[in-house]
Amino acid sequence: MALKTNIRFPQRGGMPEGDPSKSHELLTQEELESRGILFTTLDKLFRWGTGYSLWPMQFGLACCAIEMICTTQSRFDMSRFGYEVFRNSPRQSDVMIVAGTITEKMRPAVELLYHQMPEPRWVIAIGSCAISGGPFVDSYSVVAGADKVVPVDVYVPGCPPRPEAIIDGLLQLKAKLRYPERKTVIRDVR
Amino acid sequence: MSDRASAEQVLRRFASVVQPVEGKTGVYDVRPEALLAVCRALLAAGFEYLSDITAVDYIDRGVFRVIYQIGNYQNGDIIVLNAEIPREKPAMVSVAGIWRAADWLEREVYDMFGIIFEGHPNLQRILLWDGFEGWPLRKDFVHQPSPYQGRRRLDQ
Numbered sequence: 615m616a617l618k619t620n621i622r623f624p625q626r627g628g629m630p631e632g633d634p635s636k637s638h639e640l641l642t643q644e645e646l647e648s649r650g651i652l653f654t655t656l657d658k659l660f661r662w663g664t665g666y667s668l669w670p671m672q673f674g675l676a677c678c679a680i681e682m683i684c685t686t687q688s689r690f691d692m693s694r695f696g697y698e699v700f701r702n703s704p705r706q707s708d709v710m711i712v713a714g715t716i717t718e719k720m721r722p723a724v725e726l727l728y729h730q731m732p733e734p735r736w737v738i739a740i741g742s743c744a745i746s747g748g749p750f751v752d753s754y755s756v757v758a759g760a761d762k763v764v765p766v767d768v769y770v771p772g773c774p775p776r777p778e779a780i781i782d783g784l785l786q787l788k789a790k791l792r793y794p795e796r797k798t799v800i801r802d803v804r
Numbered sequence: 805m806s807d808r809a810s811a812e813q814v815l816r817r818f819a820s821v822v823q824p825v826e827g828k829t830g831v832y833d834v835r836p837e838a839l840l841a842v843c844r845a846l847l848a849a850g851f852e853y854l855s856d857i858t859a860v861d862y863i864d865r866g867v868f869r870v871i872y873q874i875g876n877y878q879n880g881d882i883i884v885l886n887a888e889i890p891r892e893k894p895a896m897v898s899v900a901g902i903w904r905a906a907d908w909l910e911r912e913v914y915d916m917f918g919i920i921f922e923g924h925p926n927l928q929r930i931l932l933w934d935g936f937e938g939w940p941l942r943k944d945f946v947h948q949p950s951p952y953q954g955r956r957r958l959d960q
């Protein structure tokens with residue numbers, strides 16, 4: 615990523631100008647991959663595979679869970695992306711989708727479920743309740759967001775977010791897995 | 805909706821302790837000490853379905869109003885009984901011995917208002933966790949947020 619190239623590409627994936635045999639060391643790893651040269655570590659290969667087969671935990675807390683369920687059903691069909699294997703046990707899953715309001719009474723359970731998941735594990739906070747407490751933030755019983763309890767990787771705003779947004783949240787998690795060094799939102803992850 | 809004749813018939817026998825609320829159909833004020841007898845008579849007359857128990861905190865008058873909604877499957881009647889108890893001594897008789905449904909409903913009212921239902925088999929908090937301080941639906945409840953609660957300030 616840090617390497618800079620002075621070769622101009624006619625288009626992404628196209629051949630660079632000049633002598634191809636000498637130009638490889640000037641290209642970044644991503645550019646090499648876009649030209650079909652796989653240059654990897656085992657860790658990167660592992661994260662590439664995980665990004666296509668995340669196993670979320672079947673775990674809903676409030677109304678947002680209905681949208682999460684919709685996302686798995688045939689109309690929106692999360693299995694197009696490889697994320698349909700919802701697990702009932704935290705020990706078999708690697709993504710916790712916090713879908714709904716976390717109450718103070720539920721907080722110990724959310725924490726326990728997170729710690730029961732094997733590493734590496736990720737958390738997606740869905741809906742304004744899981745992001746910040748949502749409409750109930752001043753209530754006597756509601757936790758102000760999932761990130762007060764567990765570390766959150768992706769936030770999906772909405773009350774509730776549409777299933778497309780939930781899919782996008784999972785794709786953002788995939789992007790985070792593929793390119794952990796990038797800080798911005800990535801739209802075209804292959 | 806039927807004409808609630810079945811309820812009228814029963815409640816006429818308790819005229820000294822049950823008054824219909826003016827302007828509202830099927831709503832009655834009951835003196836709390838007579839509630840158990842009224843409920844037994846209603847059950848005998850076919851009011852088998854206790855659909856809800858709830859309460860209202862009238863803090864300016866110093867009373868809790870406990871509200872019972874009772875239904876009759878045979879003719880579709882639904883009536884509402886209001887019983888008012890003083891805020892200083894929030895004790896009410898439990899109807900869990902008459903309708904089993906009252907068990908959880910009374911626990912919820914206890915949870916939110918701290919009204920003690922005497923004779924209830926298991927009067928514990930039902931929605932809030934053990935160790936919660938105070939009664940959140942009382943008008944004078946002041947919330948002490950836990951470290952996990954409260955609005956986030958962007959400038960902090």
Ligand code: SF4
Nearest residue numbers: 677678741742743774
């Ligand atoms: S964000 Fe909205 S839809 Fe989602 S759990 Fe909260 S209130 Fe329900």
